[in-house]
Amino acid sequence: MHYRQLGRTGLNVSVISYGASPLGNAFRTIDEGEGIRTVRTALDLGINFIDTSPHYGETRSETVLGRALQGVPRESYILATKVGQYGEGKFNFSAEHVTQGFDESCRRLGTERVDVLHIHDIEFADLNQIVNESLPALVKLKEAGRVGHIGITGLSLKIFPAVLDRTAPGVVEAVLSFCRYCLNDTALDPLIPYFERKGVGVINASATGMGLLTDRGGPAWHPASPEIKEGCRRAVEQAKAIGIDITKLAIQFAVHDPRIATTLVGTANPENIRKNVEYAGAPIDFEAMARVLEFLKPIKNHNFTRGRPENRDPLYP
Template sequence: MSDPNALAQLGRSQVQVTRLGLGAGPLGNVAVPVAGEEAARTIGLALGPAPRLIDTAPSYGSGLSEARIGAALRGVPRDSFVISSKVGRLLHGARVETGTYDVLGQPIYRTTDRLEPAFDFSYDGVMRSYEESLERLGLDRLDIVHIHNPDAHFAPALAGAYLALHRLREAGAVGAISVGMNQWEMLSRFLDYGDFDCFLLAGRYTLLDRSAVHDLLPRCLKRGVSVIAGGVFNSGILANPVPGATYDYVPADGVTLRRALRLKLVCEEFGVPLKAAAVQFPLRHPAVASVLVGVKSAAEWRENTALFEVEIPDALWSRLEALDG
């Protein structure tokens, strides 16, 4: 059993995060529409006796997730929550042809109200992204900032984004700096070149994929860099391993589905939901400070909090960890 309100320090920073954090991507209508009232209710429910970690990004709903968080937290004491957001994408109005032409025969464009994310890992771009996030969130500082999925942009992310975040941290405008990715290999490279407080690692340290355990996690532990684990259900299959379930956002193949079913059957022998084991598993590694779960409703937040508190016997952990991850 884990306490969702227990606090862990991020690396050598002064930022403390709850062991269970709220992933606010779905509240930006990323997968399905979520009513604004439900988003506000979910965020309000997540606030509790400890300053809850709430994670968002400009690209989650083209600024909608950040704006909803800002609205929900208006008037809430600043020390009662920890906000993490991301940089590496700027939001631009989409340009579309109107179907009409000017006197030179050139197409006339208009800019739509909808904002579209575009990659920008430059120093100036990151500084602008940071300021725009503050405006949407209604805050004067961010607790954690992640460089967001720089998979094909390692060099500019290191030369531009990292330098910008480093200076924001030195100025006290950011409490902890990080990189957030769905792969561990490039995070290991960032560890070689930068002075980071934490990393957000999605989907690569789960019951089904433990690939980060041999390299990144022990290196982070040695360097004093904390890990925030996201994607603990691997996009759905560890929540409900049935035909058609998704693994890393695509339908799972037969081998992956059978592995997930084996995990579920072992959990059932002990009377433990697979989802409970999935959400608690990453915290068994000492490098992991917190687990993020993305939710789209207050009911989902209640469910994940309850799963986080399920008592899981050591014998079950031994059986699960003996299975190939």
């Protein structure tokens, strides 16, 4: 396993990390014991960064993860969770609620402290509230020694500079972006030098586009357009027909960029996490990658967006 610095946090994170949303039944109903074995397998394989949220399964992910981490030495992993989103369509970014939500997350996770605390999916928030209320509340938790570092997450890309340009240096130390740095959508790429100048670490998630670049395909709730779904499905089939594992290439594509500290991979299957770690460490077949990128060219950087109207990215094309 290789490790990289997360911005200026001082945290040395594994290039592939564990996203615990599947523990909350995000993609299928899981067996809890299998989920716990997956977490333990990830740790055994050298993954040291684990990310969750009370939103995933309406607290189920945090609860199962807390059970999985019982008895594991606290210094052996870096733990991140989130505040602000607590279920489908359930948001509260007030100072009181993010503080209370953090306390509740800690109880479920069996800890008094987390290494990274994110404000979750801020495209659904009034960004004035994020800057003037939510972030100051997290700063207080950090000053109290209960939070190591502060981050923000979201699908839209415009929200990141909209917040970072209005906060003091060092307040926001990490961003978590998903579905915007993968084989079919690299719109995050032009923002990375901006994050580097700000000293902000980049966490990438959903290297397969939340399942689009897999044999199974995206879940029924996936927000992508029919054109994106069909383009990804066709590329998966074209790659498979010539013996190319597109999921393997998707993982490799994401972890290959040294500017991205870590890429979150979500699964509740021990064998899948084992495969993903193998993919991340295997030599890249650049010829195969070029073929797959050609397959995906018709939908390259086609995107989907969400959130408050003022926080949505323009749709392309």
